[in-house]
Structure formats: C-alpha cells, structure tokens
Amino acid sequence: MTFVKKFYLSDTHIGHERMLSMQPRPFSTIKEHDEYTIEAWNSVVADGDIVYHLGDFAFNLSRDADRIRGIFGRLKGRKYLIIGNHDVDKKGCLHPTLASLDWDARPEYALRVKDGGVDVWLSHFAARLWPSQHYGAVHFYGHSHGKLPGVGRSRDVGVDMPDVFFQPRTFDELTAAMDIK
Template identity: 65%
Template sequence: MFVTKYYVADTHFCHPRILAMCNRPFASIDEHDEAIVSRWNSVVRDQDIVYHLGDVAFHLALNSERIRWLFNRLKGRKHLIIGNHDVDKRGNLHPVLAALDWAARPEHAVRTKDGGHDLWLAHYAARTWPGSGYGSFHFYGHSHGKLPGQGLSRDVGVDLPDVDFTPRTFEELTKGLTKGMIK
C-alpha cells in the first residue's frame, strides 16, 4: 500500500487569540479548528504519515477533552515534533499531548528521508542543520511566516499561503527550493 508523508505546523487548536495574532480568516476558534480538521482529512488517508512540527493546541489542561476529540478525528499516523506550546512549565511534553496516540514518541527534532531526500524537522528554524551542506532540507514552524527560510529550509505553518491550513507533501513544500539542485 502506497503511503504519503505530509508536514504541517502550528495548528494552535483551541487558541482564540491566534485568529487575530496571525490573521487567520475565521469567525471563531471553533470554525478554525473545524476547517483544519476538514482540510487535513481531505488530503490525508488513514495509512499516511503526518509530521506535526509543533504547537498542536493551546490551553492544554483547560481543553484536554476537546484536544483529544480533535486529534482522534485527524486521519493518518501522526508524529509530533515538540513545539513551545506543547510543553508544561518545566519543559516536559504536556501530559494531555503525551496521552495521545502518536505513531512514535514525540521528539524535539527528527531526521528522516522523503523521496530520497534528507530532511531535518524541528519546531524552530535553524540556520544550519544536519546535512545542510550536502543538500538536506529543513522544515520548521513557530515563526508564522515571519522568518524566511534560508537555503533549503522553509516554514510549514498552517497560516502560510501555500500551506493554507492543510498538511502538505514534500513535493508541494519544496517547489522552488529545488531549482538548480544537482539530483
């Protein structure tokens, strides 16, 4: 069975202030959350892999049931790259997120491959990353489009125009980044 890998960051479920902070075009946080679930499930199949590059939700303790409900509705085998809003006050993965059915243990960064390309995944942008001098790509979140990529790196946050609140494939996210590369 063919499996597709997808990437996304900064869903910020249950975070009403994100609507104005990042100019997200939704009338309410409920509309925002439902739009992300709908767009996610319109492209991701149950067997696909989705790397979420952090900041899944906000007010985790206050919204634990809703977060669990939203998470369970999202298709795919989900991997978490831990973001700043995903941890408790001591820097540990928040228990609400730790209790979710992730496909693998959540990590602060992951090195993987997609279509034969080396890829470094982290919540925060790096200026150098493993393999950056040898054609490795880097996907990150956190900056909500305010920090341009450098070289073969880019923000994959939901609020970027070409991401449009939908998990995207490596091919979709690297259009323009691969021009002139030796393959």
C-alpha cells in the first residue's frame, strides 16, 4: 500500500533572476537555481503526494510562460497553490499563466487543511492570528524570506529557510521544534 505524503514550501520564484542577489541565493544563474529547485522537489515528492505551494511560484509569468509550464510539468505531485504577491497580474488577479497550470484545485489566497489531525492555516503572508489558533492550529506562511520569525505555532516555510532549503518539507519536519502534542 502506498501512502500519500503532504509537503509544504513557499517562494520558489522560478525564473526570478533578481532573487539571486536579493536574498542572496547560492546559484550563479537562474537556470541553475531552477534546476536545483526541480531536483530538490522531486527528490522527496512522489507522483501521488500532495504539495502545498504557499505563493510566489514563478516570476516573468508573461515573458517565460512556456518555460514555467515546462517546469511545472516536471515537478512531481499533486500541486496546490496559495496565491502570493508575485502570482498575480497588475490588477491583482491570478496571472493567466498560473491559472492555466494543472493545479489539483483552484488556487486560493488562504487554505485550511488538516495534517496529522492538526488544523493547518496556509497563506502566503504571515498572520499573527489565524483560525483555530487557540485550539492548537498551526500556521505556515512564506513571503518574508526568513526575515520574520514565527509566533507560537507559526513559521516561514520558504525555500530560503535553512531547514527547508528548496525542498518541500512535511508537517512533522516543519513542526519538529514546536510543542504540538
């Protein structure tokens, strides 16, 4: 019997060349960055697994639409998108390139899921309060690129976090330092 795993990560920024110097990310080219991201993802995710991507999947969405579609197709798993600030067009709508991808469900601005019997609130942006927080819910977010520490049972799941480093992580991995019991 095969078990489905759930994974979480944020801020892959596929094709976003400026990310190499802004963070900085340890790659000499955006192609190297993107290929490493694909390899890291596929090294842990199986075809039937679930991956919640918490925003900022790609950049240059109009100019590099075919390349982004190609990379998306190479990534294993059933993919869900929580919409980030770089995932929308100038009017604030989900960019058509991302809307055309084969997400497992319609992309959302936030999503509440269960993992290991625990409520998990997913959003691109960090919240200081989230649904069921006072009943033990966990909050995963991105956007801050490791510069905004979590509060209580919240944490950044961005690829630039040292314990994530471009690889989707499981709930247990991401909450290992939290008192979940």
